[in-house]
Amino acid sequence: MSENFKPIHWADQTADRIIRGKGDKEVYTLASGITPSGVVHFGNFRETMTVDLVARALKARGKNVRFIFSWDDYDTFRKIPRNMPNPEELEKYLFQPIVDTPDPFNKSESYAAHHEANYEGQLHRVDVNPESIYQAKKYRAGDYKNEIKKTLASRDKIAKILNQHRKEDLSNSWWPVSIYCEKCNRDKTSVLNYDGNNELSYVCDLCSHKGKLDLDNTSRVKLPWRLDWPMRWVFEDVDFEPGGKDHSSEGGSYTTAKEIVKDIYGGEAPLYLQYEFVKIKGGAGKMSSSSGEVVTLNDVLNVYEPEIVRWIFASYRTNVEFAVSFDLDVLKAYEDFDRQERLAFGVDSGNQKKVDMAKRVYQLSTVGELPDEMPIQPSFRHLCNLLQINEGNVEKTRSAYEIKNDRDERRFKERSHCALYWLKNYAPDDFKFHVNEKAPAIELNDFQKSFFRNLKSFLENGIDNISTDKELHEKMYDFINEIRESKPDFKPGEVFLPLYQILISKEKGPKLAGFIMSIGKEKILALLNQLDI
Template identity: 55%
Template sequence: MAKEIYWADKLAKKIIKERGKKRKYVCAAGITPSGTVHIGNFREIITVDLVARALKDAGKKVRFIYSWDDYDRLRKIPKNLPKQNLLKKYLGQPIVDTPDPFECHNSYAEHLEKELERELPKVGVKPEFIYQNEMYSKCAYAVEIKTCLQAKEKIRKILNKFRKEPLPKDWYPAKAYCKKCKTDETKITNYDGKYSVTYKCKCGATETVDFRKSGNVKLAWRVDWPMRWHYENVDFEPGGKEHSTPGGSRDTAKLIIKKIYDEKAPVYQMYDFVIIKGLGGKMSSSIGKVITLGDTLKIYLPEIVRYLFASTKPVKEFSIATDEEVFKVFEDFYK
């Protein structure tokens, strides 16, 4: 019987076939740092790392980027965080502008980012980090924002195909962070067709900004994602179950990049959850019941952590033991 090809090699082959000959292949992963980045989120990173290595083994050059979506709004506050009342004042503002409740970093976003960035090299994972707050504040996406605003009708039609309640005619695929109250409780009321938008905020403020000079105009998530595929020329990016549902953000992103840029979406791979045996129930960042990569490394050697993820296909759920079964995992590894 022929030996089955290893899943990461299979994906590498698919990438080369679908994306054609390229000087360099771009493999991407990313997350909004809104709660502790846990071992389930790590699955996305290690999936990309394994595929990037498979591409390199096939003689290809690879750029592995990890996007910190820290310019996203603070939606809710994880229940396990201290200083809940202080944090509540920052709801609706960029996570990067939210103070660090542990008081050891410049922001809450940075606290979460550094926590993961410290651990990744221990398991041999070294991506190039991209901080979206920096990209937006230096107006890196001005041309892309213009393209998307000009294509707002096309985008609205794509998104409405999957919505129960259609987006209204005066909808725009972007929002501004208010210069006065800092939140995104705003609505674009006018677009000049080029680089200038006028917004009105719930707080009463109204302003006209040129988004080549002002980084406070941000694309909506479902538009932001395909825009960045285009901007970074992404060839491969996996996604969690929540993005992979029919009509989900992956589906609409695929249609948007085709319609707006006439480009094909990157090769995709859905990855399933990681269950922690001994934790009792599902991991959840919002209630703070999680196991991080750092926690896992207190139990397992780095090479065993890599082996646990590498030996299961991404589409399959698997569990990591934190109870007496740990010894069995060690035994299996050294067999």
């Protein structure tokens, strides 16, 4: 792609804004971050994905990009999320650094590490590979000691800035740091004195311990969020960082950080982009780390291929709220994606504007290499039907498709996995079926019997000569019209309904002609042969 292509996508437009705003730089630093206070939920992913899309856009402009992901694991462990194992054990660590809280799953070295590794693994699945920065390590290594001194020395100036955005002024005993008590490791401490140089003394409000810290050699001091954020913008030379509504409100942390970064740390704020929330529709609970019912990126990846997850985010502007569906709309999402993929590869035609956008969104959605030719597109709906006909057997289902290359193989594998998972966990009951082996006992009148006799004989003698669903559909209507010669008001439902009952013991199901073709004549004949016709 040329470095001067026209920016039609918001990620490209944002990349151009960054280049214009920050000037020509050797490397552009884009940042995102989360406090690993619990399972990282899917709502957080919008921020990560927003940065990743802009990173790709900058790279498409030929720029070097550093995408940093800050794990705020030196934050305090404030609240035990619901549904965490061993809550009694976790309770002992409240108000200690999250990084010192043990992993209740006993898998990782800490509570923080557990949730960090988990999310990082999920990100790799959608080809998002940021450079992780673990804030506890940075703080404890003393990397920020000069910034901490600068912050303490600027206490009055900072309080003045913050007070402009507060209803009530900060108290005179407020200091712009939090200290983890050397004795009980909790951050419920108050600063007693700062000597203006290296010595900071404090008292613990919980265990009454009094301590003196040497700022050059302590790992106990941390900046609160409203200072931590702008401090790191300068420390890492951040050029772009998006934020959710919660940070973006008037007087919110972005407003104050923008002033603090300039007046206290002598830097400038990164380019900002506010993103809207993402909702979940159907089959899953509320998205919040503390509610316990958490939807994760992995949950979404159980239903959507990685490319489709990226594609959904790339398709919406960041200021648009959207929902990721787990209900029947999953079918629509797959159909939409397939249509856009066909547009992007020129398999379908559309107006130039739409084609250009489809291509750009598709490039931004790619996981791994952009394929030369369009991957196979097993319709999600049809795939669900075939998998059910084959009782979940993926290998058997695979034989219905012409798999040409590795990309096709991966598409088929991932889509089948998603279809099976969706059927098992989220599909509405009337979408699910099991093909009978034994025909249920049903009463048929003479007209119906004649239809089934005709159908049976066609399956025995004629079906091998047809190749499309449409031909079989027309054939069945020929049989119905034959009945109508003696019974003009005969309705198709009078044979289709019993046919569904015979096939799947339901009153409706997938479109019959295609369904019969997919099930195959042997199975259908075995059922029809059990009828008294």
